[in-house]
Amino acid sequence: MNDQIHRAPILKLRNIRRRFMLGETSIEALQGLSLDIHEGEFLAVWGPSGSGKSTLMNIIGLIDTPTAGEVCFDGQDTHLLVDDELTDFRGHKIGFVFQNFNLVPVLSALENVMLPLQIQGVADHQASVRAATALLDVGLGRFQHSLPDKLSGGQRQRVAIARALVVNPKLVIADEPTANLDSENSRMIIDLMREMNRTRHVTFVFTTHDPRLLDHVDRKILLRDGQIETDEVSK
Amino acid sequence: MNILKLALRGLTRNRRRSMVTLLSIALGFAAITLFAGYTHNVYSGLVRQSIHGELLGHLSLSKQGMKTEGKLDPERYLLSQLEVKNITRLLSDEPHVKLIAPRLGFSGLMSNGRASTIFIAEGIEPSAMDRLQQGLLVGRETSSGLYDNLKKKLDPAHPEIVELSSGLVELLHLKVSGQAAVLVNTLSGQANALDITVGHTFNTGNAGSNDKFAFVPLALAQSLLDAEGRADRLTILLDEVSQTATMRTHLGEKLRAAGFDIEIQTWQELSDFYNQVHDMFDMIFGFIFCIVLTVIVMSVANSMGMTVVERTREIGTLRAIGLKRSGVIRLFTMESMLLTLAGCIAGLLIALAVRWGINVANIAYTPPNSASPVPLLVDLDVGRSAFTFVLMVVVGTTAAFLPARRAAKKDIIDALGHV
Numbered sequence: 253m254n255d256q257i258h259r260a261p262i263l264k265l266r267n268i269r270r271r272f273m274l275g276e277t278s279i280e281a282l283q284g285l286s287l288d289i290h291e292g293e294f295l296a297v298w299g300p301s302g303s304g305k306s307t308l309m310n311i312i313g314l315i316d317t318p319t320a321g322e323v324c325f326d327g328q329d330t331h332l333l334v335d336d337e338l339t340d341f342r343g344h345k346i347g348f349v350f351q352n353f354n355l356v357p358v359l360s361a362l363e364n365v366m367l368p369l370q371i372q373g374v375a376d377h378q379a380s381v382r383a384a385t386a387l388l389d390v391g392l393g394r395f396q397h398s399l400p401d402k403l404s405g406g407q408r409q410r411v412a413i414a415r416a417l418v419v420n421p422k423l424v425i426a427d428e429p430t431a432n433l434d435s436e437n438s439r440m441i442i443d444l445m446r447e448m449n450r451t452r453h454v455t456f457v458f459t460t461h462d463p464r465l466l467d468h469v470d471r472k473i474l475l476r477d478g479q480i481e482t483d484e485v486s487k
Numbered sequence: 488m489n490i491l492k493l494a495l496r497g498l499t500r501n502r503r504r505s506m507v508t509l510l511s512i513a514l515g516f517a518a519i520t521l522f523a524g525y526t527h528n529v530y531s532g533l534v535r536q537s538i539h540g541e542l543l544g545h546l547s548l549s550k551q552g553m554k555t556e557g558k559l560d561p562e563r564y565l566l567s568q569l570e571v572k573n574i575t576r577l578l579s580d581e582p583h584v585k586l587i588a589p590r591l592g593f594s595g596l597m598s599n600g601r602a603s604t605i606f607i608a609e610g611i612e613p614s615a616m617d618r619l620q621q622g623l624l625v626g627r628e629t630s631s632g633l634y635d636n637l638k639k640k641l642d643p644a645h646p647e648i649v650e651l652s653s654g655l656v657e658l659l660h661l662k663v664s665g666q667a668a669v670l671v672n673t674l675s676g677q678a679n680a681l682d683i684t685v686g687h688t689f690n691t692g693n694a695g696s697n698d699k700f701a702f703v704p705l706a707l708a709q710s711l712l713d714a715e716g717r718a719d720r721l722t723i724l725l726d727e728v729s730q731t732a733t734m735r736t737h738l739g740e741k742l743r744a745a746g747f748d749i750e751i752q753t754w755q756e757l758s759d760f761y762n763q764v765h766d767m768f769d770m771i772f773g774f775i776f777c778i779v780l781t782v783i784v785m786s787v788a789n790s791m792g793m794t795v796v797e798r799t800r801e802i803g804t805l806r807a808i809g810l811k812r813s814g815v816i817r818l819f820t821m822e823s824m825l826l827t828l829a830g831c832i833a834g835l836l837i838a839l840a841v842r843w844g845i846n847v848a849n850i851a852y853t854p855p856n857s858a859s860p861v862p863l864l865v866d867l868d869v870g871r872s873a874f875t876f877v878l879m880v881v882v883g884t885t886a887a888f889l890p891a892r893r894a895a896k897k898d899i900i901d902a903l904g905h906v
Contacts, residue, residue, distance in 0.1 A: 310900050316900055342808075347808075348804075350903065354800060354903070356496075356801060358500055371809045
């Protein structure tokens with residue numbers, strides 16, 4: 253792992269501040285946070301509620317912009333991108349895994365996984381082949397034509413992981429990916445993500461409340477009050 | 488992305504709402520299509536009634552000024568025998584001209600020996616009358632029997648036998664084959680009276696004229712007016728109604744080039760009733776069209792507004808994984824377009840079924856100012872139905888634009904956090 257973190261970072265955050273207005277009260281969710289994430293890392297962000305984990309994930313995932321500070325993703329200063337460019341950039345470089353799976357309920361598992369490819373303009377046939385492979389990779393080859401409501405929570409999250417990975421992203425963001433799963437499924441999801449990280453060298457950044465999952469990561473960042481309290485790299 | 492597939496599936500999420508919206512579009516489209524079909528039938532009936540029923544022909548040719556000054560100075564404005572002959576010869580080789588019929592109108596008093604009343608009469612050759620009436624009835628109108636009393640017939644062998652409107656016959660207590668006397672002024676102002684025999688009776692189709700109208704053989708009219716060989720106009724029948732405007736220009740130029748100072752009017756200019764009914768129905772159609780369109784816009788906008796709210800989290804997900812704002816707008820407007828399209832197709836099927844039901848039900852009604860009932864028939868007005876179809880789809884799609892834009896503008900994080 254150490255050789256990975258010596259590579260150039262794929263994501264650089266510098267002095268990130270994020271302020272929200274709650275009524276007339278200003279809340280600073282991130283307070284001058286700086287962070288480098290390197291290719292191939294399997295990184296967990298943890299901390300108590302309100303520590304700024306989700307805000308940080310949104311900024312890393314380029315679906316939120318900081319009030320101040322710089323975000324540089326894969327050599328691109330992201331604040332220079334207009335909305336459409338940023339959306340394209342995100343679609344090609346980042347995969348998302350959500351706490352509630354966020355699958356399109358009227359599309360089958362295969363169609364859900366095809367979706368990011370079709371958005372990019374990949375031809376249907378090619379998208380179908382790639383999506384089927386992605387589903388096989390996550391162990392759901394038999395469930396290609398199942399609608400999300402016919403799948404268990406763990407299976408849905410695996411579909412979501414396949415959807416995130418199918419575009420061959422540089423980085424996969426997973427915000428509380430196991431929060432809605434039982435402990436066995438949680439472990440299976442983390443194992444799956446870990447396997448994808450090892451075999452495909454995809455960078456994973458996820459948040460969690462579950463301290464048991466932290467044993468599986470290369471690096472864990474403890475956030476508190478919008479700042480990094482500890483940043484530990486596993487030996 | 489396969490927006491079409493996603494939009495189609497989207498419509499199946501809330502089936503009840505999609506069905507209600509689809510039904511409102513379908514019923515609206517069916518209502519417009521049926522009304523358009525009904526007016527189309529009325530218009531085509533009125534066109535035939537004007538050209539063939541009222542014997543206006545397609546074009547009416549008279550001396551310049553006849554329309555405004557002819558009543559005061561008929562001697563000056565009537566076409567002479569030579570003019571009738573030369574004009575007929577000049578126009579008879581025109582390929583679109585099927586018939587040139589001299590006409591002579593007049594008015595006077597008709598008496599049964601005890602009482603008299605005014606009448607208006609048209610002199611026309613019996614053969615020309617037959618020819619002009621060909622094409623009056625079509626399809627179910629012929630078999631309905633409701634129009635049988637509109638047919639007029641003069642006997643070429645008996646110029647004293649005249650065709651009287653049914654109201655006039657009733658007014659004077661006349662009978663078919665009975666006698667009456669007519670009194671008119673000749674062109675020189677002399678009183679001239681002749682006995683006539685009542686032939687067939689007919690219904691003018693108009694309550695205002697059904698108690699005073701008569702058709703007489705042209706020879707009788709010329710004899711009564713002491714205007715041998717003369718006519719106040721020539722009625723021209725063309726092979727197609729669509730040729731009317733073109734032929735009016737062409738024949739006018741040809742006759743003026745030949746030295747005739749004439750004016751030509753179309754059947755449409757002479758038929759005030761047709762124009763009034765046409766304008767009235769167009770107005771009603773426009774009114775109904777606007778109401779239905781408003782209902783559809785509101786229905787679609789409401790439906791799509793609710794859809795956008797329900798699918799906020801999905802919008803956030805799609806935006807996060809790379810769908811641009813324009814893609815979100817495309818997705819929801821496509822859904823709306825498919826919904827409107829399906830609604831219009833369903834509406835067309837409903838309209839066709841209702842149309843069939845109406846047409847086989849043999850329903851008859853008496854229109855305002857009409858002297859007899861007419862069958863209620865509904866055509867398929869392809870032009871206006873197609874226009875309505877396209878406009879509804881465009882309007883239905885556009886109605887979704889605002890909700891779709893609202894969806895596209897949603898903040899991704901807020902959308903993902905939507906419950």
